[in-house]
Amino acid sequence: MNSYDVAIIGSGPGGYVAAIRCAQLGMKTAIIEKYSTLGGTCLNVGCIPSKAMLSSSHHYEEATKHFEEHGIEIPGEIKVNLEKMVARKQAVVNQTTGGIDFLMKKNNIDVYEGLGSFKDATHIKIDGKDAGEIEAKNIIIATGSKPSNLPFITLDKERIITSTEALELKEVPKHMIIIGGGVIGLELGQVYYRLGAEVTVIEYMDRILPTMDAGLSKELNKVFKKAKCKMMMSHKVQSVERDGDEVIVKAENKKGDLVEFRGDYCLVSVGRRPYTDGLNAEAAGVKINDRGQVEVNDHLQTNVPNIYAIGDVIRGAMLAHKAEEEGVFVAETLAGQKPHIDYNLIPGVVYTWPEVAAVGKTEEELKEAGIEYKAGQFPFRALGRARASGDTDGFVKILADKTTDEVLGVHMIGARCADLIAEAVTAMEFRASAEDISRYSHAHPTFAEAVKEAALAATDNRPLHV
Numbered sequence: 001m002n003s004y005d006v007a008i009i010g011s012g013p014g015g016y017v018a019a020i021r022c023a024q025l026g027m028k029t030a031i032i033e034k035y036s037t038l039g040g041t042c043l044n045v046g047c048i049p050s051k052a053m054l055s056s057s058h059h060y061e062e063a064t065k066h067f068e069e070h071g072i073e074i075p076g077e078i079k080v081n082l083e084k085m086v087a088r089k090q091a092v093v094n095q096t097t098g099g100i101d102f103l104m105k106k107n108n109i110d111v112y113e114g115l116g117s118f119k120d121a122t123h124i125k126i127d128g129k130d131a132g133e134i135e136a137k138n139i140i141i142a143t144g145s146k147p148s149n150l151p152f153i154t155l156d157k158e159r160i161i162t163s164t165e166a167l168e169l170k171e172v173p174k175h176m177i178i179i180g181g182g183v184i185g186l187e188l189g190q191v192y193y194r195l196g197a198e199v200t201v202i203e204y205m206d207r208i209l210p211t212m213d214a215g216l217s218k219e220l221n222k223v224f225k226k227a228k229c230k231m232m233m234s235h236k237v238q239s240v241e242r243d244g245d246e247v248i249v250k251a252e253n254k255k256g257d258l259v260e261f262r263g264d265y266c267l268v269s270v271g272r273r274p275y276t277d278g279l280n281a282e283a284a285g286v287k288i289n290d291r292g293q294v295e296v297n298d299h300l301q302t303n304v305p306n307i308y309a310i311g312d313v314i315r316g317a318m319l320a321h322k323a324e325e326e327g328v329f330v331a332e333t334l335a336g337q338k339p340h341i342d343y344n345l346i347p348g349v350v351y352t353w354p355e356v357a358a359v360g361k362t363e364e365e366l367k368e369a370g371i372e373y374k375a376g377q378f379p380f381r382a383l384g385r386a387r388a389s390g391d392t393d394g395f396v397k398i399l400a401d402k403t404t405d406e407v408l409g410v411h412m413i414g415a416r417c418a419d420l421i422a423e424a425v426t427a428m429e430f431r432a433s434a435e436d437i438s439r440y441s442h443a444h445p446t447f448a449e450a451v452k453e454a455a456l457a458a459t460d461n462r463p464l465h466v
Ligand code: FAD
Pocket: 009, 010, 011, 012, 013, 014, 015, 032, 033, 034, 035, 039, 040, 041, 042, 043, 045, 046, 047, 048, 050, 114, 115, 116, 117, 142, 143, 144, 145, 163, 184, 275, 277, 278, 279, 310, 311, 312, 313, 318, 319, 320, 321, 322, 323, 351
């Protein structure tokens, strides 16, 4: 039987990054993945394919709606070839998952293909291509998550679908009904409205992206409305049924009336659930809480001392970069180091266009905590760079402590915000004040100037360009 210092179950961004860091730190490392490709949800059916489809559909929108204003004329009709678009997406996925194979080899990590299940706290049985059993001193559970569903919905995966099927459709829906105005619903909703589908978003709460700063929800809602999407807030879905090629969704509105929606596809995007099916965690004595999460302490250690857990399968935001940080954290802990993660500074990004990005506290959270703060906001339309490219929607908002001026939260919506948020994370990691940000140079003309201007507005309300 092969023996390891550490074995990792699951090869998503949590698992494969943990494996690399363990190997870098000199541990003999194995990784077990039930699918034939590595990379987990993120690389196969999550972050990467959704961004490929967002990019392709963005190009189409630019070509059909904006090229003309730039003086670019395309003779003839511009058409979507969805089959080709999906094939390109798959090629991007294949290249990316292939990259993980390379990284595993480069770091001498043994890869086992098959379902890993605990026999006891140090032995894992593998069922599948590489069937057998391995032994490991330490084990990291990185089994990720699967889409959640509502109890009364039957996902037929044909017309009543999750994000996984929505990334593989054979036709552009005529009318896509989306249940859940969260990250998946909005990213994939934007893909399909750009490609010509009518889109209806049904959200239970009173706004889209309910966990983000309300200002961002409001601004993105405007973008979807401008694209003629129906944004049905405060609607509680009661039933979803198939009628031939039609899907009928009934939802109760605020007044208690039942409203009916008819479409040809229904995307259910109401969150994801931690995944431990088939893991046989009981055999090792690992505790799973009533939310289905593997329970961990501050060191990401389960109740069984040599077993750790990371990523979507434990508490916290279900984000690839959070899983990666945790993978590194556990590897370094096993090596006797003292790593640290500040969960308040894990940024959140929605890859629509305009992009939405945030880090730290929202205004709602600061109010609730009774923290006095100042807010400085700067609109993208006041930036030369934004006007040059025609990306004038959005703003950057900086929230700073009223007394100390320390930055407590940064919330932005606009072009390239997914990248701009890194500046805010860096500033907050170093506990910068708004004045600090306002005093260092930002290249002109860039979108990043909005960050400086918002900092000037937060410091003492003296932005230069509005
Ligand atoms: P996963 O990536 O889910 O990987 C777990 C792996 O474990 C899987 O490969 C699974 O097959 C394997 N596994 C499970 N059980 C076993 C077992 N018993 N034996 C062997 N293998 C097993 N996050 C972002 O940060 N940015 C984004 O842009 C983003 N976009 C997304 C878009 C979509 C459509 C979706 C669905 C998710 C997106 N996410 C995004 C979320 C992100 O994918 C997850 O947070 C991330 O993949 C979690 O990583 P993980 O390693 O914890 O688990």
